Amino acid sequence: MMKFKRLFFSLLLLAAGALSNIASADNYSLWINGRTGGGVVGNYNSFTYWGPATTAAGVNKKSVNWDGYNSIASQNGKIRDALDCFCTGNNWCYIATHSAGDLMLGYTLANYGSSSRMKKNATANASGQCGNSDGTSQTGWNIKWVRAASGAGGGSELSDAGSWAISEPLVKDLKTTTARAMYNHNNTANVWFYMYAGAKGTVYSSILPGQDDEAVAYHSSGGVAGSSGSSLCNPSDWFCNDLAMGTAANEGGSVKWSFHSVAFRDDNEAYNHYANGNWQGIISVVRSAMVSSAL
Template sequence: MVSFARICLALVLALSASLASATNYTLWINGRTGGGTIGNYNSWTYWGPEATAAGVNKKSVNWDGYNSISNQNYHVRDALDCFCTGSNWCYIATHSAGDLILGYTLANYGSSARQKKNATPNSAGVCGASDGTSQTGWNIKWVRTASGAGGGSELSDAGSWALTEPLVKDLKTTTARAMYNHNDTKGVWFYMYAGAKGTLYSGILPGQDDEAVAYHSTGGVSGSSGGSWCNPSDWFCNDLTLGTAANEGGRAKWSYHSVSFRDDNEAYNHYTGGNWGGIVGVVRGAMVNSAQ
């Protein structure tokens, strides 16, 4: 007869082995223009030097930043399957249209059956099965979004970007907002970081902006169209509020969206500059401190 003590020891050893194999990853999802090698989770061309700290076990989720969200989101699903299933969990950072593609992916596939993968990708960025079982959706702790374009950009509306790009068509404000249910994040929190060092396109982008995306999008403001929101120092525009509270004027934020950073000093623009710059730098600091 097997003793009770031996049964307990076997259970403890099994639990210890399971905990030892669990790994946390930090995924970075790029925006428009892309740049990193698709399928290579260690290709950081879009962001900056690979050696820069950016969260535990960081991986670059590369998609082309040119074709439509519906065409490219399988790259995001491949990455989530690889690193965010089984006993593994993910922290996620997005930039610009990376917010749009992740939101689309969660709303449309976040309740689907996902095969648990082994976190060992092939050259196409696809991982093999771990134990043959599946789970519902992915293991995501939270998302931090630098200059999120989930609400689109007026630069797309106005034709300031090349209109032949399929992604630019997706980034029109009414198109982006109607693309999926932005309130349906499958319970995953999106923490928004809104930059305000915008000068070049100030006549096109309403309210405060970072030269590419306005506060109505970077602040996760709800609704079927954009609008004008600003810093508290601007007397001629309603305030984008911090946290989950409705904005001045009453417009709510999407569910599970919270403004963690509002650029009151107008110090951060949209662009990485090839060196983790702009509003991305603020998110990178947050990932280093929190994605562990």
């Protein structure tokens, strides 16, 4: 009888532990900034780049801050720290990126998406690193999907032309041929990238081919494959091939990278590139999608 009681209580403890692990599972909404940065690196509650931190932006929102100045490779550890913190173990992530944040995350998944990661406890120190949860590891991260606002995974002709400060290491990475050759854009560790392409350009953005949002052209914000940028537009433009919705090939035959799908095309030319300190521009469209879908 005593052995039976010990076995019974042991089973109860195991069950309680299992329930505890289930109860501790959380979903997080990670926001990865682009060029110029602004948020405090390592502080996942610093939303300076985006707008007021009180604004709804998906369940358990976290700002994954990097300096937005140095190279993708040199800053990439900041992104891996955040993914380890919030996207391992029982926890899952929804991810939103802006501009060069798309290039940053694409680089991360292509190079580290199948690597061994220690499961973390989602409690970060001042450097943005979390402690181990149970001492076990997993392959890659738990990511439900990515929504990219004006994704610069294909680079920008503003970088090619020197319209941005050419001394910035990140600007060198953002040259169209450099960005497109930096990693295998088709390798996303099977994570879907949903692309949001803005089209409210200005006169100086004539440097950018086709439709653009003042900083990034449709060939990049639409996740279009190839070694260099191409000219793609809205259906209302008769002198330019259309950027197709979803995963469909574009007019003229160009295709998207694997696991890339156009979720929003700015047919009314209403959204530019910039947050303006208040979640504006094409970011506002992604924020609305995060609020409704990142639950």
